[in-house]
Amino acid sequence: MAKQLASLDHLSGGRLTAGVGTGWSREEFDALGVPFERRSARTARYVEAMRILWRDDPATSPTSNHSPRSA
Numbered sequence: 001m002a003k004q005l006a007s008l009d010h011l012s013g014g015r016l017t018a019g020v021g022t023g024w025s026r027e028e029f030d031a032l033g034v035p036f037e038r039r040s041a042r043t044a045r046y047v048e049a050m051r052i053l054w055r056d057d058p059a060t061s062p063t064s065n066h067s068p069r070s071a
Contacts, residue, residue, distance in 0.1 A: 002049070002050040002053045002054065003053075005018050006053075020047055021043075022039045022040050023039050023043075
């Protein structure tokens with residue numbers, strides 16, 4: 001998603017504003033084995049990872065759950 005948003009932002013001349021939701025359906029989180037109570041923190045980590053990808057070259061992240069690959 002980070003690359004798609006970056007491409008849209010570039011094509012729009014920097015006018016892109018992206019909205020991100022944390023999810024509301026406990027059943028969907030349960031089906032994936034993801035703790036519903038920690039959805040906000042998880043979303044914040046994903047958004048931070050996208051910001052790092054857009055900002056840093058090469059991108060590195062201190063998050064414990066994800067390891068970015070060289071792009």
